[in-house]
Amino acid sequence: MGTVSxxxxxxxxxxxxxxxxxxxxxxxxxxxxxxxxxxxxxxLAELGFVEQVxxxxxxxxxxxxxxxxxxxxxxxxxxxAAMPVLRGLAQSLGETVHLSVLIGEKLRMLGFAYSPAxxxxxxxxxxxxxxxxxxxxxxxxxxxxxxxxxxxxxxxPLVRLTAQTLTDPVAVRARxxxxxxxxxxxxxxxxxxxxxSIAFPLFDGQSRCCGALxxxxxxxxxxxxxxxxxxxxxxxxxxxxxxLWGGQVPPGVxxxxxxxxxxxxxxQIIGVER
Amino acid sequence: MGTVSxxxxxxxxxxxxxxxxxxxxxxxxxxxxxxxxxxxxxxLAELGFVEQVxxxxxxxxxxxxxxxxxxxxxxxxxxxAAMPVLRGLAQSLGETVHLSVLIGEKLRMLGFAYSPAxxxxxxxxxxxxxxxxxxxxxxxxxxxxxxxxxxxxxxxPLVRLTAQTLTDPVAVRARxxxxxxxxxxxxxxxxxxxxxSIAFPLFDGQSRCCGALxxxxxxxxxxxxxxxxxxxxxxxxxxxxxxLWGGQVPPGVxxxxxxxxxxxxxxQIIGVER
DNA sequence: CATTCTCGGTTTGTTATATGAACCGATGGT
DNA sequence: ACCATCGGTTCATATAACAAACCGAGAATG
Numbered sequence: 001m002g003t004v005s006x007x008x009x010x011x012x013x014x015x016x017x018x019x020x021x022x023x024x025x026x027x028x029x030x031x032x033x034x035x036x037x038x039x040x041x042x043x044l045a046e047l048g049f050v051e052q053v054x055x056x057x058x059x060x061x062x063x064x065x066x067x068x069x070x071x072x073x074x075x076x077x078x079x080x081a082a083m084p085v086l087r088g089l090a091q092s093l094g095e096t097v098h099l100s101v102l103i104g105e106k107l108r109m110l111g112f113a114y115s116p117a118x119x120x121x122x123x124x125x126x127x128x129x130x131x132x133x134x135x136x137x138x139x140x141x142x143x144x145x146x147x148x149x150x151x152x153x154x155x156x157p158l159v160r161l162t163a164q165t166l167t168d169p170v171a172v173r174a175r176x177x178x179x180x181x182x183x184x185x186x187x188x189x190x191x192x193x194x195x196x197s198i199a200f201p202l203f204d205g206q207s208r209c210c211g212a213l214x215x216x217x218x219x220x221x222x223x224x225x226x227x228x229x230x231x232x233x234x235x236x237x238x239x240x241x242x243x244l245w246g247g248q249v250p251p252g253v254x255x256x257x258x259x260x261x262x263x264x265x266x267x268q269i270i271g272v273e274r
Numbered sequence: 275m276g277t278v279s280x281x282x283x284x285x286x287x288x289x290x291x292x293x294x295x296x297x298x299x300x301x302x303x304x305x306x307x308x309x310x311x312x313x314x315x316x317x318l319a320e321l322g323f324v325e326q327v328x329x330x331x332x333x334x335x336x337x338x339x340x341x342x343x344x345x346x347x348x349x350x351x352x353x354x355a356a357m358p359v360l361r362g363l364a365q366s367l368g369e370t371v372h373l374s375v376l377i378g379e380k381l382r383m384l385g386f387a388y389s390p391a392x393x394x395x396x397x398x399x400x401x402x403x404x405x406x407x408x409x410x411x412x413x414x415x416x417x418x419x420x421x422x423x424x425x426x427x428x429x430x431p432l433v434r435l436t437a438q439t440l441t442d443p444v445a446v447r448a449r450x451x452x453x454x455x456x457x458x459x460x461x462x463x464x465x466x467x468x469x470x471s472i473a474f475p476l477f478d479g480q481s482r483c484c485g486a487l488x489x490x491x492x493x494x495x496x497x498x499x500x501x502x503x504x505x506x507x508x509x510x511x512x513x514x515x516x517x518l519w520g521g522q523v524p525p526g527v528x529x530x531x532x533x534x535x536x537x538x539x540x541x542q543i544i545g546v547e548r
Numbered sequence: 549c550a551t552t553c554t555c556g557g558t559t560t561g562t563t564a565t566a567t568g569a570a571c572c573g574a575t576g577g578t
Numbered sequence: 579a580c581c582a583t584c585g586g587t588t589c590a591t592a593t594a595a596c597a598a599a600c601c602g603a604g605a606a607t608g
Contacts, residue, residue, distance in 0.1 A: 002277075002313065002317050002565080002566085003276075003277045003278060003565075003566080003594085003595065004277060004278055004281040004282075004314055004317040004318065005317050005320065005321060006595095007278040008278075008317075008318075008321050008323065009321070011342060014342075014345055014349075015345065016345065016348050016349075019345070019348075019349035019350075022555075022556075023555080023556055023557075024554075024555065024556075032596095033595095033596065033597050033598085034556090034557085034597090035557085035558080035559090035595090035596070035597070035598085036595070036596060036597080038556080038557065038558085039276065039595075039596095040278055040595095042557095043276050043278040043279045043282075044278065044282075046279065046378050047279060047282050047283070047377075047378060048377035048378055048382075049282065056555075056556080057555090057556060057557090058556095060346075060349060060350070061342055061345055061346040061349065061350075062346070062377070063346070063352065063375050063377055063384065064377050064382075065339055065342040065343045065345075065346050066343050066346060066347070066352065066353045066384060067377070067382055067383075067384060068285060068288075068335055068339040068343070069339045069340050069342070069343030069344075070343075070353070070384070070385065071288055071289065071290065071293070071335055071339075072334075072335040072336070072337070072339050072340060073340070074290050074293075075288075075290075075293035075294075075334060075335065076293075076334070076335075078337065078340065079340045079344070101337050103321075103322035103336070103337055103338050103341070104320050104321060104322050108322075108338075108341055109341075110337065110340060110341060110344070111344065276594075276595085277565085277566065277567095277594070277595080280566095296584075296585075297584080297585055297586075298583075298584065298585075306567090306568095307566095307567060307568045307569085308568085308585085308586085309566095309567070309568065309569090309586085309587075309588090310566070310567060310568075312585080312586065312587085313566075313567090314566095330584075330585080331584090331585060331586095332585095549608100550607105550608085551606105551607080551608075552605105552606085552607075552608095553604100553605080553606075553607090554603105554604090554605085554606095555602105555603080555604075555605090556601105556602100556603090556604105557600105557601080557602090557603105558599105558600080558601075558602105559598105559599085559600075559601095560597100560598095560599095560600105561596105561597100561598105562595105562596085562597090563594105563595085563596075563597100564593105564594090564595075564596075565592100565593085565594075565595070565596100566591105566592090566593070566594070566595095567590105567591080567592075567593080567594100568589100568590100568591095568592105569588105569589100569590105570587105570588085570589100571586105571587080571588075572585105572586085572587075572588095573584105573585100573586095573587105574583105574584080574585090574586105575582105575583085575584070575585105576581105576582090576583085576584090577580100577581090577582085577583100578579100578580080578581085578582100
């Protein structure tokens with residue numbers, strides 16, 4: 001691994017829980033020598049990627065990332081474009097919604113939206129990187145990614161997070177194939193006990209899968225009827241986001257999704273008649 | 275300069291005009307060897323800081339910066355907090371407003387807001403780094419920075435941008451001292467001909483100057499009366515932003531600003547009476 | 549008040565890594 | 579057919595990163 005990668009990997013240790021990290025802690029977290037960490041952090045600080053704050057001279061992310069993000073959004077509106085859709089979806093479903101994108105070989109959370117509808121909701125604060133094998137988002141992405149990428153991911157150790165987590169590559173592969181056949185993915189308690197989720201893949205301009213949109217809810221609230229409604233709404237929102245991003249849904253997937261929408265439309269009409 | 279700095283400096287060549295940069299162009303812009311650029315960009319790409327796009331495999335900023343910016347904003351709301359104030363100010367004044375922060379030893383633009391009030395407005399698209407000696411923002415920051423920092427900045431070559439640009443360190447130093455005495459800075463055509471601006475310094479929690487809020491307008495629209503109104507409004511907005519950032523205006527500056535507000539209040543009353 | 553942590557930061561010889569000139573095949577314009 | 583330029587690669591060389599040991603300061607502990 002090159003020096004640049006090491007330095008920038010330091011930034012990966014920041015998360016919503018741990019916004020402040022000291023030098024020694026960086027050394028511990030990264031496994032790098034303290035002197036190495038120091039030099040890297042000094043360089044990062046000089047460039048504004050981190051800044052030192054207060055009493056203990058701990059480090060936190062610096063203002064430079066804001067500038068770059070603003071530039072990126074000006075060139076390629078992505079987060080700004082998607083967030084309103086997320087918020088709308090969270091509100092209409094009354095459940096937590098989150099959006100993740102493929103960065104390198106990791107699936108990373110780009111944003112989320114809560115609903116105030118219920119006192120109990122799935123929290124996403126501490127989730128940064130989504131395991132492919134244990135989340136509906138991960139399965140959704142795998143389901144529409146090249147076989148080569150699937151193999152790479154499934155070759156990595158599949159960590160057990162709950163009693164329900166699938167840790168057998170063969171079992172996961174089967175799920176991935178199923179996802180590819182139905183156009184979306186579901187997960188039941190694989191990431192956190194009693195939390196189910198439904199995820200739809202997102203596609204870029206070349207119809208490559210580049211992320212996922214997911215709804216996560218307490219298993220108890222996901223009745224069969226709810227699932228149908230949610231599935232349809234998330235599909236619609238995923239379509240919106242893909243459109244906003246200038247993406248292109250692969251034809252095969254498109255027809256799969258059409259089916260879902262029609263089915264729901266049908267049920268909604270029935271619902272009105274009742 | 276360390277490798278990390280070099281690699282991250284590559285990202286500085288992106289701007290709103292040039293969102294896509296090829297390998298050779300990077301080499302030219304940065305003065306680094308093409309092979310060096312390639313390796314660095316490859317590493318940056320792997321981490322998602324840049325991504326390669328389309329036909330010519332050119333590079334652009336990647337989604338990773340969005341993630342980091344979202345984290346930073348979650349920890350230290352800054353841009354998100356300030357932007358509404360900028361927009362409000364732009365609207366109420368009918369002029370372009372911009373916000374810059376000190377990153378390392380550079381003053382970099384973090385955001386701006388336009389007003390639709392006039393067909394002719396000052397554009398900020400292509401401004402990335404503000405020269406200290408040639409902008410009101412720069413002078414505002416210098417006016418409230420430690421002497422050591424002032425010296426460092428004034429020791430650098432002072433580039434002439436327009437016929438009005440002050441390029442004599444002694445003259446600039448005099449302006450800086452004056453700024454310190456009046457609590458804000460003005461600039462007339464020093465950055466771009468026929469563009470005047472008024473800037474107020476911003477302060478962090480330790481009362482250190484960390485940026486500036488500025489209004490830039492065509493010189494013709496800045497009548498004496500307008501200047502007074504603008505000065506008061508920008509002062510108010512700067513106060514708001516500082517408060518939102520958890521900053522602290524130094525006592526001396528605070529009394530200076532009080533004077534400005536009172537003066538304007540007086541004039542506003544007169545205006546109403548007329 | 550002395551002891552002992554751990555903290556952020558620094559030093560130094562060693563070694564691994566970044567560097568840069570030349571090169572390659574592809575592409576596109578003339 | 580030519581030439582220029584593109585993104586990307588190779589390899590000997592030199593530079594910059596590395597790890598361990600060391601500092602002084604501050605907080606906790608006795």
